[in-house]
Amino acid sequence: MNSIGIIHAGREDYYNKLGKEDYYTSEIDPRGSFHGRGAARLRIENTKIQQQDERLKHLFQGKSPDGTTTLRQGAYQSRDYTIWTYTNPDTQKVQTFRAEKHIPEALKDKVTETKKTYRSVVAYDNVMSAPKDVSVLWSQAPNNALREQLHRMHIRAVNDAIAYLDQHACYTRAGHNGTTHEKAEGVFAVFHHTTSRELDPQLHSHILMLNVGFNEQGEARALDGKKILDQRYTAGMVYQNTLRRQLEQELGVKTYNRPFEKGKGITFGIEGISTDLSRAMSTRAQQIEARITPEMSGAQVRAEALKSRKPKDLQVNTAQLFAKWQQQGDDHGFRWAKVVNRQHRQEKIQVQKLHRSIATSLQCKQKDRPLQESHLFNAVLGASKGRLSTQQAQQLVETYKTQYLRPVTVNTLVKERTADNQPTRYKVDAQETCYQLNAEGKKLVEYKSLQETLWSGAKTVITWHQQQRRKVRQQEYLKKKADHRQFNRRMTMLYATGNITRRQYLQFTQGKGLPQSEFSITVYQAFGLISKKQADYLRQKPHYAAQRQQRLLAWELRTKRISVEELESRKITGLTPAQVKEVITKVTEQKTSSASRGYERQRERERER
Structure with missing residues (x-):
């Protein structure tokens, strides 16, 4: 997941302090470091960033790291x-x-x-945050070695995102009115954090893209902010895909897709980590949710988040923090062995189904506008669910463009600056090659594998059979009910006309006067006073009554009309203590099973979305 912030001149002091070893809980060196091809050109790649590092300050100001050379004019002004x-x-x-x-x-x-006040842009802050389930898994690691292994997975995924941003988001503008885009080499300052301000586990990294890029001639110019904003989601998908792939291959965890609300993207969850535990370790998110409303704009939401943000706690006792997290995990039933090593071999990729998923995603996207290459890359990464590396995904993108897409040229229009009282005019800013699904691509959307076709047919037959069974049962129940009403009317008529006595009437309609004990039932049957069927019914009648009483008690427990303690202390007529205990055990198991099924249904709905 990737969020982005634009840093203006005079607002960079927070980032100058990030090199300080404050609220980190990792054994990995918490200081920042420089990355990117532009950093290599400036000979600072992979060097550490201290608190109030002069090199970072100079780069914010558009100067060389030593401050002796101005890389670009107007880089820092207001x-x-x-x-x-x-x-x-x-x-x-x-x-x-x-x-x-x-x-x-x-x-x-x-x-x-x-x-x-106008302030120039000095950098772009891309924040790569691990899905909450990953941060929870990191906090619950039983030893430092596993915790560091998870942290290094996060760092490798961040490095992949940096490489993608360096290759696809770093552009400068040249030519008349900046209509020509040139690829550039970027300079990145990266800081890794492991906790939120509320001291909940939250693996995240700040990737600062300094607003300076070097073109092929080695000239330093400002980066094109539009290109950076266009690629921010794809960079987040690269990070997420690499992290997910490592988790499945190295730790054997099973992951599943977890879509964002309103179709705004997709992340992943880890099987075995409950939503209650993730929620309990998301104090900061709960604080923000309590302050915002659905009617607020994005800017208003960000403002509320900043208002509620408290200063960082610089005095953190690491041992106490991990002990607190581990206790939270125990309270919510987390077990490390039930999460890792669940997936002994990675699911085999079915090429046609993968291609269909990509085509379906692209068809939904192209309803709004033509497809950019980043849209295709996002669709490939989302459909692969971590089974493809970034390089494999890029290769599939090239194959897909050849087989299932057709190129279209799109003009990008921008407003021309005119006098305030003149009508708005537009001009062509740039031409871009986009894509649309061709005929073969549209066929893919309707593709079904043999297994899916067979299952679809079997599901239809099973559904039809269940419906017929329900109809037959309903008819049998109605017939039985009608027969019972007819029998009662017949007995009433016989009693009213004097053909049967009151004792016989009560015996036939309410069962009064019939033998209760096993001996009396046997005697009645021997003398032909009752049939074998009636004798069998009378022998089972106490069992039926106990069953009805148990069902009634279970209903009262489920609807909370009676508590378990009250039920255990009360004497129930017709039931033994063992039968009462059986009711309590059954209701408890049903509640647990129902909660589990509810979680499974929720996860299934997320997968379908």
Whole structure:
């Protein structure tokens, strides 16, 4: 998962402090380090970043690491400016004027003057956060060796994301009005963290993309922010795919897809880690959820998150922190052996099903706009579920483009700056090659394997058979009920006309006066007073009554009309203590089974989405 923040001049002090060894809980060196091809060009690649490191400060300012050379002009500046706004009282439409001379005479006394400050962009902060289940697994590791192994998996996944950003997100602009994009070499400052501000386990890394890139001629220029923002989700998918693949191959955990709300992407969960435990270790998320509402915009949500953010605790007792996390895991029934080594061999990739999943994802995406190569890469990584490496996924992208996609050219339009009272004009900013599914790709969406076809047919037959069985049972029940009503009416008529006595009437309709003990039942049957069928029924009648009483008690327990303690202390007529205990055990097992089925159904729905 990847979130991104834009750092402006004067707002970089937080990142200058990240090199400090504060709230880390890992044995790995907590200091930051430089990465990227641009860092190699500047000869600082893989070097450590200290707190208030002068090299990082100089790079924020657009200078060389030693501060002796200016890499690009205007890299670190701020200036004040004024805008005037007018809100139409009828339409609530806001009109903005950037110069006082452009304000119409009729509006000069109605506009609102606002002072603003422009600050140049000095860096982009990509935050790679491990899925919560991974952080929980890290916190529950039984020893330091396993904990470090998990942390190194996270770092390797972050390195893959850095390599992707360096290759696909680093572009500078050249030519007239910056219409030409040139590939560039990026400079990254990376800091690895392991806890949230509320001291919950949360593996995450800050990947700072300094706003300087070197083109093929070695010239330093500002990076194109649009390209970076376009690739942020794909970089997160690269990180997630690498991490998931390592977890399955090295620790044998079983993972499953976990879609975000409103179809905004996908992450993964780990089988064996309950949602209750993940929730208990997400204090910060709960704090933010309590402060926001569905009507808030993204900017308002971020503002609320910043308001509720407390200072970091710089005095952390690592042993106590891990003891607290381990206790939380025990309280929620976490068992390490039930999570790792569950997947002894990786699931075999079925090529046609993988291609179908990719095509289905792309078909949903292309309803809104033509497909970019990053959309295709995202679809491949999402469909592979960690079974393909980043390199294998890139190879599949090239194959897929050849077989199932057709290229289309798309013009990117931008607004031309005009006078405030002039109509908006657009110009072609750049041309980009995008893709759409071809005829073969559209056929893939409808593809079904032989196994799926057979299962679909079998499921249809099973459903039809179940429906027929339900109909037959319903008819049998209605017939039995009608026969019972007819029998009662017949007995009432016979009693009313004097053909049977009251004793016989009560005996036939309510069972009164019939023998109860085994001996009396046998005597009645020997003298022909009752049939064998009636004798068998009378022998089983106490058992039937006990069963009805047990069902009634179970219902009262499930609906919380009676507690287990009250039931154990009460004497139940017709039931032995052993039968009462049997009821309690059965209800408890049903509740546990129901909760487990509910969790399985929730996970199945997430997989289907």
